[in-house]
Each structure stands twice: as structure tokens, then as C-alpha cells.
Amino acid sequence: xxxxxxxxxxxxxxxxxxxxxxxxxxxxxxxxxxxxxxxxxxxxxxxxxxxxxxxxxxxxxxxxxxxxxxxxxxxxxxxxxxxxxxxxxxxxxxxxxxxxxxxxxxxxxxxxxxxxxxxxxxxxxxxxxxxxxxxxxxxxxxxxxxxxxxxxxxxxxxxxxxxxxxxxxxxxxxxxxxxxxxxxxxxxxxxxxxxxxxxxxxxxxxxxxxxxxxxxxxxxxxxxxxxxxxxxxxxxxxxxxxxxxxxxxxxxxxxxxxxxxxxxxxxxxxxxxxxxxxxxxxxxxxxxxxxxxxxxxxxxxxxxxxxxxxxxxxxxxxxxxxxxxxxxxxxxxxxxxxxxxxxxxxxxxxxxxxxxxxxxxxxxxxxxxxxxxxxxxxxxxxxxxxxxxxxxxxxxxxxxxxxxxxxxxxxxxxxxxxxxxxxxxxxxxxxxxxxxxxxxxxxxxxxxxxxxxxxxxxxxxxxxxxxxxxxxxxxxxxxxxxxxxxxxxxxxxxxxxxxxxxxxxxxxxxxxxxxxxxxxxxxxxxxxxxxxxxxxxxxxxxxxxxxxxxxxxxxxxxxxxxxxxxxxxxxxxxxxxxxxxxxxxxxxxxxxxxxxxxxxxxxxxxxxxxxxxxxxxxxxxxxxxxxxxxxxxxxxxxxxxxxxxxxxxxxxxxxxxxxxxxxxxxxxxxxxxxxxxxxxxxxxxxxxxxxxxxxxxxxxxxxxxxxxxxxxxxxxxxxxxxxxxxxxxxxxxxxxxxxxxxxxxxxxxxxxxxxxxxxxxxxxxxxxxxxxxxxxxxxxxxxxxxxxxxxxxxxxxxxxxxxxxxxxxxxxxxxxxxxxxxxxxxxxxxxxxxxxxxxxxxxxxxxxxxxxxxxxxxxxxxxxxxxxxxxxxxxxxxxxxxxx
Ligand code: FAD
Ligand code: NAP
Numbered sequence: 001x002x003x004x005x006x007x008x009x010x011x012x013x014x015x016x017x018x019x020x021x022x023x024x025x026x027x028x029x030x031x032x033x034x035x036x037x038x039x040x041x042x043x044x045x046x047x048x049x050x051x052x053x054x055x056x057x058x059x060x061x062x063x064x065x066x067x068x069x070x071x072x073x074x075x076x077x078x079x080x081x082x083x084x085x086x087x088x089x090x091x092x093x094x095x096x097x098x099x100x101x102x103x104x105x106x107x108x109x110x111x112x113x114x115x116x117x118x119x120x121x122x123x124x125x126x127x128x129x130x131x132x133x134x135x136x137x138x139x140x141x142x143x144x145x146x147x148x149x150x151x152x153x154x155x156x157x158x159x160x161x162x163x164x165x166x167x168x169x170x171x172x173x174x175x176x177x178x179x180x181x182x183x184x185x186x187x188x189x190x191x192x193x194x195x196x197x198x199x200x201x202x203x204x205x206x207x208x209x210x211x212x213x214x215x216x217x218x219x220x221x222x223x224x225x226x227x228x229x230x231x232x233x234x235x236x237x238x239x240x241x242x243x244x245x246x247x248x249x250x251x252x253x254x255x256x257x258x259x260x261x262x263x264x265x266x267x268x269x270x271x272x273x274x275x276x277x278x279x280x281x282x283x284x285x286x287x288x289x290x291x292x293x294x295x296x297x298x299x300x301x302x303x304x305x306x307x308x309x310x311x312x313x314x315x316x317x318x319x320x321x322x323x324x325x326x327x328x329x330x331x332x333x334x335x336x337x338x339x340x341x342x343x344x345x346x347x348x349x350x351x352x353x354x355x356x357x358x359x360x361x362x363x364x365x366x367x368x369x370x371x372x373x374x375x376x377x378x379x380x381x382x383x384x385x386x387x388x389x390x391x392x393x394x395x396x397x398x399x400x401x402x403x404x405x406x407x408x409x410x411x412x413x414x415x416x417x418x419x420x421x422x423x424x425x426x427x428x429x430x431x432x433x434x435x436x437x438x439x440x441x442x443x444x445x446x447x448x449x450x451x452x453x454x455x456x457x458x459x460x461x462x463x464x465x466x467x468x469x470x471x472x473x474x475x476x477x478x479x480x481x482x483x484x485x486x487x488x489x490x491x492x493x494x495x496x497x498x499x500x501x502x503x504x505x506x507x508x509x510x511x512x513x514x515x516x517x518x519x520x521x522x523x524x525x526x527x528x529x530x531x532x533x534x535x536x537x538x539x540x541x542x543x544x545x546x547x548x549x550x551x552x553x554x555x556x557x558x559x560x561x562x563x564x565x566x567x568x569x570x571x572x573x574x575x576x577x578x579x580x581x582x583x584x585x586x587x588x589x590x591x592x593x594x595x596x597x598x599x600x601x602x603x604x605x606x607x608x609x610x611x612x613x614x615x616x617x618x619x620x621x622x623x624x625x626x627x628x629x630x631x632x633x634x635x636x637x638x639x640x641x642x643x644x645x646x647x648x649x650x651x652x653x654x655x656x657x658x659x660x661x662x663x664x665x666x667x668x669x670x671x672x673x674x675x676x677x678x679x680x681x682x683x684x685x686x687x688x689x690x691x692x693x694x695x696x697x698x699x700x701x702x703x704x705x706x707x708x709x710x711x712x713x714x715x716x717x718x719x720x721x722x723x724x725x726x727x728x729x730x731x732x733x734x735x736x737x738x739x740x741x742x743x744x745x746x747x748x749x750x751x752x753x754x755x756x757x758x759x760x761x762x763x764x765x766x767x768x769x770x771x772x773x774x775x776x777x778x779x780x781x782x783x784x785x786x787x788x789x790x791x792x793x794x795x796x797x798x799x800x801x802x803x804x805x806x807x808x809x810x811x812x813x814x815x816x817x818x819x820x821x822x823x824x825x826x827x828x829x830x831x832x833x834x835x836x837x838x839x840x841x842x843x844x845x846x847x848x849x850x851x852x853x854x855x856x857x858x859x860x861x862x863x864x865x866x867x868x869x870x871x872x873x874x875x876x877x878x879x880x881x882x883x884x
Contacts, residue, residue: 033057035478036149036159038135038416040125041069042116043451043467044165046092049123050475054482060129060165061151067125068116069167071109075193076403077224078216079109080241082302082357083462086250087272089115091262092468096122098258106243106357137417138162140446145487147447160487161478164413165451168459171411173404176525177208179382179389183400190217190403200225203398206388210236212356214403219360221401222370229395230365231388233375234516235345237326238356239297239305247299269537270303271457271465281309281318293325302355303462312351313510314861319349326350333362340365342374348515354459408518409454409532410434420445433521433530437491437499437555438545438571440470446490449474454532455503459519461538469538473545480549486560495555498570505848506576507531509861536576544571574774574820575848575862582850585775594783598689602659613858615667616674626706628685629698636662638673638680639715647720647878648711649752650704650736651682654727654855656757656784657696658688665726667857668867672724675871678878679716680724681707685732693789697798700732701739708746722750722811722877726854727776727823728784730756734801734830737810748811750877752870754854755816755823756830758802760785760794764825774820776851781822802830807837814842814873816866818849844869 035051037044040062051058064072071079081088085102100115107115120126134152141148147162172191180187188198190213205225207214210232222228253261253273264273281289289309296304311318327344334340343362364370378390387396410430418426424444429435436442439456440449451470452458458466481489491499507513513520513531521527534541548554548571557566574582593601619641625632640646649672653665662669662682669680685699704723711718725733730753737751762778771778789799797804813834817827824845831843846853846866853863854870 033159035161037163039165040067047471063134067120068113071113076190076217077220080106139419161447163449166412169406171407186399205399206397207401209403215356219364238358271462306351349511352515353517433528443493443496446488486558489558492568502572506535594780615670629702635683644715645717647678648716652725652729652732657728657788668855671857676874688788724752726754751813753815758830759800759826766824767822774850812840816844821851
């Protein structure tokens, strides 16, 4: 085997982990401390500083021989930061901020390492850091309320608190290529590059991998080596660093006020203040779009590029436009068209892996001594004694460089054998993927903190900002426990489950899960495939963490000699995109509808409807008039593009019997038409207070009768009729189903009731739990009822369908309810009552949704699956596929 210079715990540099601790003296076999911190990267260093400031006894254990973490280990040629150095630096020490001068926009690794060493010197950190020592195991001792750590020098340390500052990208991925240990030449890992450097001159070098590390190092290695062969499995998107002096606008912004500049970064989405677009890439001309792309490409960085348009990371079509812009840059740079095409990423959306930043990467492939091997076309069969055997060619090398990445985010944490309460190991607890609360702690592991752990923004941000936020939160938490006379803290299982759900919910409204990235754990064979970081942004995340503290440590249990404080709860339950919508609405300071007259409310709701996304195209839209119970009613028919005739769904819009029209629910009708391949006829009906109860119900039934009679003329299949409606329209659809049953026709094959009004009773819990804050409020429901029906009429089944004498023999139903809706419980009660009466019914409770989520087509990605299920129910009505 060649000179393996290290790949992970098993292959660390020999001079790093020794059996004798250096730095801080481990004076006794058993040391007891307030806090042990693992890792002396930027996280561990700042935490040590904070803990000392609190007067706590603390020690940092570090596997490397000095501070710096990432910047200590990753010494490959060309290593630099990808966030500008003035941003990628500590903010906690204003003096440091003023005195340290970065030489370049993106400082090289040696300079960043010198910076870390300078901070260690300035704050005299090394005296409490034990270098060249690895923490191997940690066991929670319940009786002593302490962690017991075993280190590679054979010692035991006990501590009240134990913090993993072990880094998201510190555990190199095990090499998973056959024959790696057979190679007789030199082997290097970018993540464990020799301190003394490597002389590649005159050598034949093979580089495996094309991630950030490879992309930074390849141009430099190519200039030195006799030949360089790049083995690429998946091409990556990379943008030019355009490195040089710190840009003037940065210097100007800093000159205006450093504290304000830093504070703005803390409250930004990615930990760097950049302009955030509120425009869709699809809403501007090609010329305008390309000009914008060029601008961020030339003058911005990875965060500006990804934020160039608001929908880059959520809309595949918008993303593809940016992808193609970058591909064209590659095509324009690389001379050989075949090589250029092979370098163009086509298998994942841009931004779903961290965008790379390079200096001359694509240009390198124009050099005569550089060759690209596309492993998708020519897979590696094995590494041999002399080089690499592809399935169709043998290549010989003097040196192989592995730039194959890391077991990211969880590798270093579960790399320590951690056992919590009741013998539960962290590996077991995380066997299906990491489960944390806020990315800070795990249930069953008291007093164990993680810095930038899975479930926090971490790697999706300028990590310096995320590190400082976590360190401050943890230090403040420990300080508060001490002040409160408490000794332990851990999250509750419900808080953890809720947070894991929220992290997944956020990821799933983005394109992030579509890439086989290390964010997804997809780069390590056998690793559970879950999205690891929190995609909600640094600013939103900081708000949540602060809120948890302000709410008396919501989701945590804290214990002390005087008892326990358990504040169980879930910090975010509303779907993230719904939350964004609510925040946007709150920012508009809109008046409440129940403070308006009916006419004003109609005008207001029409104005809101006019601003919405239009919904998908359908085959044909026909506006018409039909006879209602007391005069003509307008309707809008949506016909699918497929050849007819089609089944017909009569649809009733929402609006509390007071407002709304076929315009207000137009996007939803389009969506249901496309997805279900049925005609939707959205019928207007008379509104209150001008036409009070039972005008709306009578109109709805009359319209349904007319549509049934005229089905063939409308392009429908006679007899294939269902009803649907949202909110008050759901009320009407339920009532029409009852009236048709009682009148002996028309025959209705199914009823789709979307967050329907089913009862006039306000005593159900959802009216109090969701009384305010979720658009439809309890006062507004009172306002609707008051406009529509006198109190003595409200208990009629024609107003409150749940009060019908019998619900037997009604059409099969799907009832959709939303968690944060005052109408939630009466919808659920109606579904239950239908089922009890023997009606086939499916109740679809929508987690984290609000009353107005269902018609918000093209605004809420979290509603897509719900609408797909609604459409499936409609199809089921017509194929006698009774809902289950
Ligand atoms: P690390 O710096 O990884 O430090 C963790 C330390 O813990 C390591 O020194 C390790 O030896 C030690 N350790 C781990 N396990 C044990 C154990 N069991 N016992 C003892 N010691 C242990 N982020 C950005 O925001 N911008 C950038 O430009 C950027 N560039 C990067 C470039 C590279 C090449 C890499 C790999 C990452 C980059 N990152 C960047 C992410 C980077 O990891 C963080 O910015 C930051 O440096 C992490 O600091 P940390 O202290 O959390 O972890
Ligand atoms: P990486 O992004 O995970 O890239 C690893 C590369 O190795 C990928 O191209 C991968 O291909 C390839 N690979 C892995 N196993 C392979 C195998 N068995 N056969 C063939 N190819 C294989 O790792 P990285 O480049 O070290 O970067 C990791 C992260 O560190 C970055 O995303 C970034 O956050 C940070 N970083 C930042 C900078 C910077 O610019 N400041 C520099 C370096 C690193 P597949 O894609 O097909 O898996």
C-alpha cells in the first residue's frame, strides 16, 4: 500500500493523535470539569472563550496538533473560503475585527489558519486545549448527572456539560472504491493534506472527485504535475471567485458601522447581507434575467447567485434558467465541446449542492496535460498497484489524490461512541437519520450540545455566523441553568419530533432533496437519506431559538435538586410556506374583514384575489348563465384538454355566503380540473346579507339540478355528477347532497368537502385554539353567520348539515380539514358522522395548514400533495373507487 496520509479517524496523521496529551496538562487520571468541548475549530475556540467568561471550568479536546479545525486539516493547494473573508470571520471581538486585515476577498487557507492561531494567542486559548487527543467515548452517568469521557490517551474526564464542536465537515468519507489499498504510489486526501506540502512536479497525478475541494485544487495541481487526470462522477456548478482586493463596497459598508454590518448579517437568511430578490425568474424578460445573472456572476458570490431570483430554489423552471446560464459559461470557456458538455451538470438543480467557487477551474481543461474522465461513461473497475483500471482502459499514476468529501454533519458526532440515558447510544437513536431539537440537543442525551448540528442552518450559511449564534445560545443556556439552580437540560421527545418534522417540511418545499448531495447523506453508502441542515434560514432560525428561550425553554425539560421544569411543546407547527404567507400578510397590516361592511369586504377580497398566481391552464373555459332558485346565476365551466365527454363536478366557492365568486376560487378549479380530468362547473349563488338563508342553499341545489339535466350539452357524461366546495361552498356541497338524496335526484356520485362549514356550534375546541392568527378567525365566522342566517335558522340542516335527521345513503365523501382552522373540528365531526351513518368517507386532516391553504394554488408547495389527493378522490367518485 502507498503512503496513506490519512482518511478519517482510522487514518489520521500519526503526529496528531498521540497517547500523551499536549497543550493543557492532563494532570490527573480523573479530571472533573464544568464543561468539556470536543474540537478546537472556530466553534470550540469561541465556546471556550465564552465559558471562561462565565467563570466555568472548561477544557477543549482536539485531535489535531493546533487550533483551526477545517483550516488546520484542509491544506490542499488552492484551499480558500467561499464566503468573503470580512464576513467569514468572528464578530464577537470588535477589537479583533478592527485590527485583523485580510489580504484578499477570499483568503487562502494559510491565512485563515493564521487568523485562528492569532485568535488563540490573543485570548490565550491554548492553555485550556488538549491537542493531539481524540475523545473516543462519552457515557451519561445518571446518578452523578455527569458525562464520563474516555480519550485516546487513556484518561477519563467527567463533566457536567459536554459539547460537540466537532464540525460538519471534519470526518473524511471512507474511500469506497475497490482496490484503494493496492496502489503502490503516493496517496493523498485533500482533507488531510500533509503539512509540509506535496511536490507534484513531473508526476502523473489522478484526482478522484469534482467537489469544492477538487475544483479549488485542480488548477494548481495541473500547473505543477506532468499530467493530471480528473475522475468525475458528477459535474458540479462552479463560479469564478474573481479574487482580489476586498471590494470597495464591502469596505464602505464596514466603514459605515461595523456593529450594524455584523448585526445585519446575523439577521440575514444566509449569514451574509445580500439583496434578496422578491421577483420570479419567470416574471422578467430574458434580457433582464441575463443581465441580472451576469451582474451576480461578476460582482457577487454564491449567496448572491442563488438569491438572484426568489424562486431559484423552489421552482424547477426558474432553477433551470440559472442552470443553463452557468452551463453556457462552461461551454464558452472549455474549448473541446465534448469535454465542455461532460463538465455541464445536468442531474440536479443548481444550489441543491453548495455552489463551488474556483479560480481557473474550467480553463484548466484547455491545458494539454489535463484530461477529464467521465466516470458515468467509463466507470472505475478498480484501483490497481500502478493506477486506475476503468472498465475500458488502464491508466498509470505516480500519485492519486482523493477529493472524495466527508461523512458530513453526523460523521464526527457519531464518530464518538456516545451513550445517553438508559444505555441508549446516539448511533441507535439516529439510525434512521439524526433527530435533534434545533440542531442543538437530542432527547435522551442530557447536557449534550452540538454546535451547528443537524437540523440547524449550519452548512447552508456563512458558518461563522451560525457558529457564533450556537455558541452564544449554549453558553447563555448553561449560565441560565446555573442561575436557576438547575443541573440538567434535555429536549422532550415531542419537541424533537416536531423539529425533525419542521426541518423536513422546510426541505420539502425546496428543490434541495432532489440532489444526491451530502446535505442528504447521499454521498455515504448506507447513510439514511434525510435532509440534514435546516433550510429556513439563519434569521428565521435565530428568531425560533430566541423564542424558545423567551417561552421558558419551550420543548425542554430542566432538572435540579429542587425538582424539574418541563415545558413540553412544539415550536413550529404551521407549514413553513404557510408561515411565510402569514408573515407576509402580517407585514401588510391588512384590516380585518369583520370590521368592514359586506361591500367593503367583497372589494377587499376581490383585490387580494387579483394578486394571486393564476393556476394552471385548462383545455377550455366557458362562462355561462343558468337558472337559479330565484333568477339567473352565472357559472364558469372548466374543461380538461383531453377528449370528452367528461364527468362533471359542480363546485361552490367559499366566502362565508357573503363574498367570493367563480373568480375567487378560479386557480383551485383549474387545478382540480387538470388533476382530475373532470369538468368543473363553478356556480355563483346569491350572497347574504342581500339574500339570506336559505337563498344560497336553494341556488346551489337548483344549479346542480340544471347541470345534471344539461350534462350532455355541457360536454359531460350524463349521470357522472359530483359536488365539491370550499368553506361555505363545502357547506353548500354537503347540503346539496342531502337535498338530492331527499328529492330522489339528481344522483350524486361523490361529495368533496373542503374545510366545510357543517355546524353553527362555536363550542368546538378549534374555535378557541385557532380563534385568531390564521386568516379565518372566530370573529369572522360570527360575522359570516350573522350576515347569512338568523339564530333560529342556523340549526336547520339546510344551514348546519351535521344536524340532518339522518346522514345515511349520502354519496361517498372526502372531507378535508386543516389543523389551524376554526372549522377543523366541525369538518372532522361531519366526517365521523357520515362514517357512523354508513357513508364511505375519507377524512384528510392537513397538518400545519390553515383554512385558506386549499385554494392557494401555486403559492403553497406544501398544498400540492393535498390537491393531488383531492383530485384522486374526484376520480374515485366516478370509478366507484370508494374512498378508504
Ligand atoms: P471544524 O473546523 O471542522 O473543527 C472541528 C474539530 O473537531 C476538528 O479540528 C477535529 O479534529 C475535531 N474533532 C472532531 N472529532 C473529534 C474527536 N472525537 N476528538 C477530538 N477532536 C475531534 N464554511 C463557510 O461558511 N465558508 C467557507 O468558505 C468554508 N470553506 C470550507 C472549506 C473547506 C475545505 C471545508 C472542509 C469546509 C469549509 N467550510 C466553510 C465549512 C467549515 O467547516 C466551517 O466554516 C468551520 O470552519 C467549521 O468550524 P467548526 O469549529 O465547527 O468545525
Ligand atoms: P464533496 O463536495 O462531497 O465532493 C466529493 C467529490 O468526490 C464528488 O465529486 C463526488 O462525486 C466524488 N466522489 C466521492 N466518492 C466517489 C467515488 N467512490 N467515486 C468517484 N467519485 C467519488 O466534497 P468536498 O469537495 O471536499 O467539499 C465538501 C464541502 O466542503 C463543500 O460542499 C463545501 O461546503 C466545503 N468546501 C468549501 C470549499 C470552499 O470553497 N471554501 C472548499 C472545499 C470544501 P459525486 O458527486 O458523484 O458523489
